[in-house]
Amino acid sequence: MDVELAHGIEAAESEYLRSRVERLAAVSGNPYGARVFSNAGFPCFQVKASPSPMLNRIYGDIANEPQAVLKLLNESAAHSTVTPLIGTPSALKPSAFVGESTLERLRGWTHLQLVCAIEKAVLSEHSFEIEEVTSQTHALFADVHAGGFHTRPEHRLLNQASFAGQTPDGRLKLYLLKAGGAVVAGASVYLASNGIAYLGTAATRKDARGNGYHGALISHRIKQARQHGCHWVAATALAGSQSRRNLERAGLTVSHAQALYRLADR
The missing domain is CATH 3.40.630.30 (Gcn5-related N-acetyltransferase (GNAT))
Incomplete structure (x- = not known):
């Protein structure tokens, strides 16, 4: 896996999804409760009116700053927020241990990222x-x-x-x-x-x-x-x-x- 390219793909996908949440936040009165915020330079977003993991994501440096990601996941758990992890398909197990917390993989939400x-x-x-x-x-x-x-x-x-x-x-x-x-x-x-x-x-x-x-x-x-x-x-x-x-x-x-x-x- 080309790690640098993989991170670039993830950044492009995140930017795309964030743009959709920004459009929701721009609706007069913000009726959907859309919010875009930052975690040490990593853009995060959530939409209170939607349970979709497409629109409710926490990003961050989970390898070096896991507590920041875990804190945001905990604070926004009521809004179905998730965080993406990447690797080879066999490396993405049903559970991931981050710090003292356990993350569970969402069923049906493991995808391949393709590129050329x-x-x-x-x-x-x-x-x-x-x-x-x-x-x-x-x-x-x-x-x-x-x-x-x-x-x-x-x-x-x-x-x-x-x-x-x-x-x-x-x-x-x-x-x-x-x-x-x-x-x-x-x-x-x-x-x-x-x-x-x-x-x-x-x-x-x-x-x-x-x-x-x-x-x-x-x-x-x-x-x-x-x-x-x-x-x-x-x-x-x-x-x-x-x-x-x-x-x-x-x-x-x-x-x-x-x-x-x-x-x-x-």
Whole structure:
């Protein structure tokens, strides 16, 4: 494992997720209770209205300053906060012992991080209609995303707001893929400040899967990242998923595994 590159990928993912929480915090009155804060230079974030470990994370130097991470996990345990640990898949055990505390791995939240130098990516040709999301089509993106990830009705507006609006740097790009004039898939890419293009969320309507839409969206986002001067492209996938196979066809290879942990007995 290239430790420096692995940390860069983790930083890019964290920046992407933090940008979504910042969008929630910018909603008038902050109805979702979104908060972004720092742990000795490591950005952390939480959303009181959401139980998702995607939006409730504590980061820090767990090897050298574990107590700072443990303190924040303890203080925010009511909001389902987690911390990511990385390594080889076999190294990420069900429990991790940090200081005098025990962390437990969340079931279903161990993923592979994949990466490749952007000039070595293998791009596929396709004839699908792909367009960047605008304020007029944002709801369509949110709808296909919510359907793909089985978002509960009570969390759909929150999820939509986490992708809404544009930051001045314009690092988050959203795309829709249409077939027969109808939206069938959508995906995001985050152009991180460290030069890594992080392929964020991607979703395809259940009745439209198996038609190559995900692969087309991978290629399209890599092309866009090249145009914006990114040097690497990275993405997350479950080990046995079709998403992993599609990413590997595009030239990405496994960098490391990431698992999410929370304080035990919470």
